[in-house]
Amino acid sequence: MKRIAALALASSLATGLLLTGCSVEHVSSETGAPVSSGSGTEPGSGRVVNVCSWGEYIDTDLIDQFEEKTGIKVNYQTAESNEALYSLLKSGGATFDVIVPSDYMISQLIEENMLAELNYDNIPNFSKIDDRFKNLSYDPENKYTVPYTWGTLGIIYNTAMVEEPITSWSAMFDEQYAGDVLLINNSRDALGIALYYLGYSVNTTDEAQIREAFQLISDAVSAGVYQGKVMDEVFQKMEQGNAAISTYYAGDYLTMLENNPDLAYVVPEEGSNWFVDAMCVLKDAQNKDEAEEWINFMASTEANLANMDYIWYASPNTEALEQYPAYYEETYGEPLDLELYEIMAAPQEVLDRCESYLVLPEATRALYNDLWIELGL
Amino acid sequence: MSKELIRLTDCVMSYDDDIILDHLNLYINDKEFLTLLGPSGCGKTTTLRIIGGFLTPTSGDVFFDGVRINDVPPHKRTVNTVFQKYALFPHLNVFENVAFGLRLGSTETSQVNGKPITRKVKIPESEIRRRVMEMLEVVNLKGFEKRSISALSGGQQQRVAIARALVNQPKVLLLDEPLGALDMRLRKDMQNELKRIQQEMGITFIYVTHDQEEALAMSDTVVVMDGGRIQQIGTPEDIYNEPKNAFVADFIGESNIIDGIMRADGVVEIFNRKFQCLDKGFDKDEPVDVVIRPEDVDIVDEASGQLKGTVTSVTFKGVHYDTIVDFYGFKWLIQTTDFCPAGSHIGIKIDPDGIHVMKKSAYSGMFGDYSSYSEEYDEIGDVDYDPEQEESFREDGHEEE
Amino acid sequence: MKKSKRPLLAIPYVVWMAIFVVAPIIMVVIYAFSTAGGGFTLENFTRMGTYTVIFTRSFRLALIATVVCLLIGYPLSYMMAKEGPRFQRVGMMLIMLPMWVNFLLRTYSWMSILEKNGLLNQFFSAIGLFDLINAVFGTNIQYFHMIGTQGAVVLGMVYNYLPFMILPIYSVIVKLDNSLLEAARDLGASSTAVFRKVIFPLSLPGILSGVTMVFVPSVSTFAISRLLGGGTQMLLGDLIEQQFLGGAYNPHLGSAIALVMMIIVVVCMWIMNHFGEGEEQAVML
CATH class of the missing domain: 1.10.3720.10 (MetI-like)
Incomplete structure (x- = not known):
């Protein structure tokens, strides 16, 4: 008797583990219908679309609205980073229809022939996208993508902990605030900062230039400038005042600002990265039509306004950009702080001194990786 | 000339309200084989553990060679123990188990200002080796040195335990029911072995058991205990032939214990009949307990018997028949090679030296009646028999309701 | 001879081990010895030398x-x-x-305890520990x-x-x-x-x-x-993670590093167990 009980327990445990391995984070609609993980329409049970985006990157009401409006079931999942998403796609670990990668990852996916060309007749809201965000370098003929959000990378610093306002990337290498500076924990962004500072293109493949940039960081590490390398931990560190200077994205700055009003944001004078996250459809997606419907819905002005308000990243939709201050005032009853709005949606002069990432050739990517690991040695 | 080695004075052991040892007074001589005998819970193991140092008496003193050792921990006493479940070290082989105590060094005790001072002196390896091999030979385990403990039989493990204790040449060896787990034949062999070793090595053995045959076979002195008190101390013969009270009489061998009245020196009356006996020193007409061993009763024909009774059951035991006989409502056990079938009327004769008279004690009436042997459970022997009833029996010669 | 049914009861365990332990290890071994193209190579192992620091640190x-x-x-x-x-x-x-x-979560909470302005440093500051140390040693520390x-x-x-x-x-x-x-x-x-x-x-x-x-x-x-x-x-775990989630996706190198780590750990365990067994029969400490 005991053995049978033990066996039953073991097999239910195993099944449970198997299932948790398969399922991922998702936001299901209020209908309470069982949410399946992974691919495809169940035969005869209605239409489905599988979306993979980032954490805290959508106003969840929009998902409900879409499902009501179109009757398409949304399986919404998130990934941790572009590299994690790539890893997932490459190893065949998931089947999505719509993904929302960043610019450089999109160009890599296009190169590797993993994206489907979109039928823009199914996406009339594409016309609302500001011309600034069409035909960008990662998708020059705009055949694969519809922009979702955009923003800038900049320096976030604690005005109470530094003596004068920061304007240059030099702050990231300066020994003045040694021990209080946080380096961003991925090779592309970190080396990118050094490249901006040195005046080189952030997409250079010149090994000498890359090594020079690396040396800058390496010396700073040896000099003890950095408290550590962070990604999400930056929120806690900046909000609690555990560090003075860090590099992160505009939208995240606005979130941190809520918890610590001493924080300030600047896009340094040498220029920075401006990024676009765009929606695209995987080549082997099962639900292409549904995917395009979703994209069209997300590109609408209403959706963009709601999203802007929720995640505080700028929208590429022209109407939404214009209407947002009024929308804000209507919703909250007070005028929108235009300075903050400019941080969220940087004006063109700022964008002019920014560069966006392109996919780097494999050899350069390998070089970045090796250098980054060298830092850890 | 034996000298006193260990003395316990007025030892009391109690836990909360339970009294385990009740003012125990005992002395043990050097080179003596002394057995603590009694039923479970009588306090014999507790006494042993107090001598070993694993327990401290609640009150009372323990003396070793004249020195008070109440507070001396076990590892400082020149006493070694053979445990009931052997307690051999599973991570060591036979040699290392036996050598364990030697490797710790030998204890030297000396007296400074009346307090015992002990110190450890290291023993050279060659000597350790010699003594261990010697001891293994004594217990007949030569050649087993490298064996692992788990590869030994019960008897072999027992012998390793004995060797491990003896190799330290203790003054006293404590044995806590060491043969309990062995089968009959092996037990008898080991009993002889232990006796032999004790006499050869001249060590004091303090042995604990509940098996009275074992105690009688091996001991110089037997201490019978019950309820935390010593009931009797004596040689095996004394204990057997002259038990002091009903408990001892019943615990050692089989006994019929009958109420009697001492009429005069050498004359005791049971069932209204006077019997010659060898006991003296009682008050006239004092109520006493009379012990008659089953093997001391001769069965004769009814007419010539001192008492008349009816056989209620007979069991063949090989060596003899266990015959239950009803005498005037009181059931006796008689062990005889004569076969008397159930229901037959018999007479019995008892020689004077087969009768032993004891003073009445708290145990009177609790033992000595063999009613439960017989089929007739409702017939419980009536200890306070009625003399008038006895008259009628005498006339009829058989029982009456 | 009793024909025992016991071996049948072991089947779930065997299946589990096969799917979740044996198969993944085989996959790691395969990846470690191959290139992105699929051919056999020892290249991944020759690079191991550069990571010695991380190995020793881990x-x-x-x-x-x-x-x-x-x-x-x-x-x-x-x-x-x-x-x-x-x-x-x-x-x-x-x-x-x-x-x-x-x-x-536990690890995150240790972060907030050990941070520059974390619980511990705040506590020390509140009881005046830093002032005391500064006074005695003439230093100027504000936090540990x-x-x-x-x-x-x-x-x-x-x-x-x-x-x-x-x-x-x-x-x-x-x-x-x-x-x-x-x-x-x-x-x-x-x-x-x-x-x-x-x-x-x-x-x-x-x-x-x-x-x-x-x-x-x-x-x-x-x-x-x-x-x-x-x-x-940077420890071995970080290093392996970099190969999968870092700038350059290189599962082969990652697998090779993981394989080397596994082998070293197994060797360590074997030595330790051997040492442990020897104790049983050896002369005591």
Whole structure:
């Protein structure tokens, strides 16, 4: 008797583990219908679309609205980073229809022939996208993508902990605030900062230039400038005042600002990265039509306004950009702080001194990786 | 000339309200084989553990060679123990188990200002080796040195335990029911072995058991205990032939214990009949307990018997028949090679030296009646028999309701 | 000869092991020896030399964490085993309680304790510790630099894996036959000798278990080194992660590193077990 009980327990445990391995984070609609993980329409049970985006990157009401409006079931999942998403796609670990990668990852996916060309007749809201965000370098003929959000990378610093306002990337290498500076924990962004500072293109493949940039960081590490390398931990560190200077994205700055009003944001004078996250459809997606419907819905002005308000990243939709201050005032009853709005949606002069990432050739990517690991040695 | 080695004075052991040892007074001589005998819970193991140092008496003193050792921990006493479940070290082989105590060094005790001072002196390896091999030979385990403990039989493990204790040449060896787990034949062999070793090595053995045959076979002195008190101390013969009270009489061998009245020196009356006996020193007409061993009763024909009774059951035991006989409502056990079938009327004769008279004690009436042997459970022997009833029996010669 | 049905009962276990243990290891081995193109290569292993620093750092920190766990865990287990059952129940619950909280959350909370403005530093500041130190030594410190150090990483490892050291040792000691200890004392062993010659050797299996269960996860951790080490202490786990989630997706190199790590750990375990067995028959300490 005991053995049978033990066996039953073991097999239910195993099944449970198997299932948790398969399922991922998702936001299901209020209908309470069982949410399946992974691919495809169940035969005869209605239409489905599988979306993979980032954490805290959508106003969840929009998902409900879409499902009501179109009757398409949304399986919404998130990934941790572009590299994690790539890893997932490459190893065949998931089947999505719509993904929302960043610019450089999109160009890599296009190169590797993993994206489907979109039928823009199914996406009339594409016309609302500001011309600034069409035909960008990662998708020059705009055949694969519809922009979702955009923003800038900049320096976030604690005005109470530094003596004068920061304007240059030099702050990231300066020994003045040694021990209080946080380096961003991925090779592309970190080396990118050094490249901006040195005046080189952030997409250079010149090994000498890359090594020079690396040396800058390496010396700073040896000099003890950095408290550590962070990604999400930056929120806690900046909000609690555990560090003075860090590099992160505009939208995240606005979130941190809520918890610590001493924080300030600047896009340094040498220029920075401006990024676009765009929606695209995987080549082997099962639900292409549904995917395009979703994209069209997300590109609408209403959706963009709601999203802007929720995640505080700028929208590429022209109407939404214009209407947002009024929308804000209507919703909250007070005028929108235009300075903050400019941080969220940087004006063109700022964008002019920014560069966006392109996919780097494999050899350069390998070089970045090796250098980054060298830092850890 | 034996000298006193260990003395316990007025030892009391109690836990909360339970009294385990009740003012125990005992002395043990050097080179003596002394057995603590009694039923479970009588306090014999507790006494042993107090001598070993694993327990401290609640009150009372323990003396070793004249020195008070109440507070001396076990590892400082020149006493070694053979445990009931052997307690051999599973991570060591036979040699290392036996050598364990030697490797710790030998204890030297000396007296400074009346307090015992002990110190450890290291023993050279060659000597350790010699003594261990010697001891293994004594217990007949030569050649087993490298064996692992788990590869030994019960008897072999027992012998390793004995060797491990003896190799330290203790003054006293404590044995806590060491043969309990062995089968009959092996037990008898080991009993002889232990006796032999004790006499050869001249060590004091303090042995604990509940098996009275074992105690009688091996001991110089037997201490019978019950309820935390010593009931009797004596040689095996004394204990057997002259038990002091009903408990001892019943615990050692089989006994019929009958109420009697001492009429005069050498004359005791049971069932209204006077019997010659060898006991003296009682008050006239004092109520006493009379012990008659089953093997001391001769069965004769009814007419010539001192008492008349009816056989209620007979069991063949090989060596003899266990015959239950009803005498005037009181059931006796008689062990005889004569076969008397159930229901037959018999007479019995008892020689004077087969009768032993004891003073009445708290145990009177609790033992000595063999009613439960017989089929007739409702017939419980009536200890306070009625003399008038006895008259009628005498006339009829058989029982009456 | 009894035809036992027992082997059938082992089938779920065998299936589980095959799918979730054997197959993944085979995949790792295959990846380690191949290139992106699919051909056989030893290239991934030749690069191992460049990562020696990380290997030594990982093993060193794991070793330190294991020793610390042993030094803290053994006395604690011993003391608990000697106490009564009520104390043992409460003690065991207190030790296990943190395990009910998610591993990552526990590590994050240590961050907020060790940070520059974290709980500890705030507390020290409030009681005037820094002023005292500055006054005595003439320094000018405002806080203790705790986060982002190797010490913090070791602390994280010890905190997370200490119960795994305590449990096996405790369960071995508590089951020790008391009569063995009495026998040792009877034969002349003082308390230290009883510990050295009986308790410690018999508790070795527990120690071995505990060491294994602390050392192995410590070597391969990456969350602890990232969160508490501030990303400055790159360990094997981080290194392997970089190959999968870093700038250049290279599962082959990652698998090769993982394979080398696995082999080293297995060798360490083998040595330790061998050492443990030898103790049983050897002359005592």
